[in-house]
Each structure stands twice: as C-alpha cells, then as structure tokens.
Amino acid sequence: MSVHYIEFQNVCKAFGDNQVLEGVSFYVDPGETLVVLGRSGVGKSVTLEHIMGFLKPDAGRVWVAEEDITDYNEAQLQKIRQKVTMVFQSGALFDSLTIFENVAFPLREQRGYGEQHIEEVVLGLLDLLEIRELADSLPVDLSTGMKRAAAIARALAAQPEAILYDEPTTMVDPLMSQHIGNLIERLKRQLKLTSVVVTHDTRLARKVADRLVFLEDGHVIFFGGREELPACSHPVVQEFLLEDEIRVALS
Numbered sequence: 001m002s003v004h005y006i007e008f009q010n011v012c013k014a015f016g017d018n019q020v021l022e023g024v025s026f027y028v029d030p031g032e033t034l035v036v037l038g039r040s041g042v043g044k045s046v047t048l049e050h051i052m053g054f055l056k057p058d059a060g061r062v063w064v065a066e067e068d069i070t071d072y073n074e075a076q077l078q079k080i081r082q083k084v085t086m087v088f089q090s091g092a093l094f095d096s097l098t099i100f101e102n103v104a105f106p107l108r109e110q111r112g113y114g115e116q117h118i119e120e121v122v123l124g125l126l127d128l129l130e131i132r133e134l135a136d137s138l139p140v141d142l143s144t145g146m147k148r149a150a151a152i153a154r155a156l157a158a159q160p161e162a163i164l165y166d167e168p169t170t171m172v173d174p175l176m177s178q179h180i181g182n183l184i185e186r187l188k189r190q191l192k193l194t195s196v197v198v199t200h201d202t203r204l205a206r207k208v209a210d211r212l213v214f215l216e217d218g219h220v221i222f223f224g225g226r227e228e229l230p231a232c233s234h235p236v237v238q239e240f241l242l243e244d245e246i247r248v249a250l251s
Contacts (some may be wrong), residue, residue, distance in 0.1 A: 011060035145176030
C-alpha cells in the first residue's frame with residue numbers, strides 16, 4: 001500500500017546490458033510538483049514511461065494514482081491514463097489540425113460534450129495558457145515553445161489529476177523557457193495538479209519543484225526538498241549546479 005499519489009519502490013530497469021534504473025525510489029504527494037534532474041541518458045524519460053505504464057520494471061513496484069500498476073494490463077492502464085497525462089518533448093500535436101482542434105480532441109474522444117461546451121472549454125484553456133490568438137494556427141506555423149504550450153492545453157482538456165512534463169524547456173529561447181515555467185507553477189497553484197517535471201534545467205527546477213530527485217548512473221543520488229539541493233555534498237550534484245551557474249552567467 002502507498003500513501004503517496006506516485007511512488008517508485010526499488011525500481012530496476014535494464015535494456016540488454018544497459019542498466020538504466022537500479023533500485024530507484026521516490027514519491028510524489030497529491031498536489032506536489034516533483035522535478036527529476038540529471039544528465040542526458042540517466043533514465044529521466046524512462047521514469048516517466050514507467051509512470052504511464054508504457055514500460056514495466058524488471059523489479060520493484062510502481063504506484064500511480066495510489067494504485068499499484070506494476071502488473072496492470074492495457075485496459076487497466078487506460079483507466080490510469082485518464083487520471084494521469086503526459087506532455088511529450090515533441091509536443092505530439094496533430095499536424096493537420098488547428099490548435100483549437102488539437103485541444104478539443106480529448107473532449108471529442110470522451111463524447112457527451114456539445115459543441116458549445118467544447119468551445120467554451122477550449123477557449124478557456126487557451127486563455128489560461130495565454131495562446132488564444134493561436135486557435136486557428138497549425139502546429140507547423142508555431143515555435144517549439146508555443147507548441148509546448150498548446151500541448152499542455154490539450155493535456156489539460158482531459159481534466160487529469162496529474163500531468164507529466166518531458167523536458168518542457170528544451171530547445172526554447174530563454175523568454176519562452178521562463179514563460180513555460182510560470183505556466184507550470186500557475187497550473188499547480190490554480191488547478192492543484194500533481195506534477196512530475198523531467199528536466200536538466202535547474203532554473204526551472206528551482207521555480208517549480210516542491211521536491212527533487214537527482215539520477216546518476218541509474219541511482220538516486222539526491223531526493224529531497226528544493227531548498228536542500230545546494231547542501232547536497234555529492235560531487236556530481238555540485239558539478240551540475242556549478243555548470244548551471246555558468247550557463248546563467250553567460251546567458
């Protein structure tokens with residue numbers, strides 16, 4: 001039994017000889033934002049795929065929405081995915097649909113909603129994400145950052161309890177990166193969403209995190225509150241923080 005909304009209990013995952021996660025444990029409480037930090041290739045995105053049930057652990061247990069989903073079949077996982085949704089790094093928008101139609105898609109999939117209600121919900125979400133002027137645009141016409149904002153709006157249309165963000169500020173300019181961070185923080189505050197943010201951006205982490213988990217070589221080398229991270233003596237964490245300070249100074 002888990003008292004947390006999301007919990008990893010000694011999770012291990014390997015792909016052939018590559019041990020990506022080894023005894024990984026952490027948790028996220030309802031309404032909290034957890035940031036998963038680490039260098040490229042340390043298993044951050046693999047962690048999200050376990051939460052969504054796209055991957056199953058070789059060992060350990062994965063709890064999501066306060067349910068042990070480790071051995072769930074696809075039909076059971078679909079019910080979990082109605083509660084927990086994911087914003088992919090690519091945005092995963094439908095190229096042939098306008099932003100309005102992309103955001104409306106989850107509502108039409110659920111059925112039972114009239115067109116007037118769908119329009120009210122979609123325009124309300126576009127207002128919340130400050131992208132209403134993009135309603136009639138196609139994804140191909142948008143910057144990477146605007147596509148991410150639109151993808152967040154579409155994820156919210158499904159009315160989830162939790163939302164997962166995969167590298168939301170990668171390949172966007174500093175101003176858009178700050179805007180996306182503000183959006184994530186606002187959604188947590190206004191909608192009380194439980195969130196998991198995978199990133200290598202410590203500036204974003206400092207802005208949105210309640211707790212952080214730092215992965216290195218498949219292991220958790222730090223798990224704790226945002227204010228505790230600078231005091232972590234692990235050399236990889238200290239090197240990571242120093243590199244981030246240099247990036248900030250040069251930006």
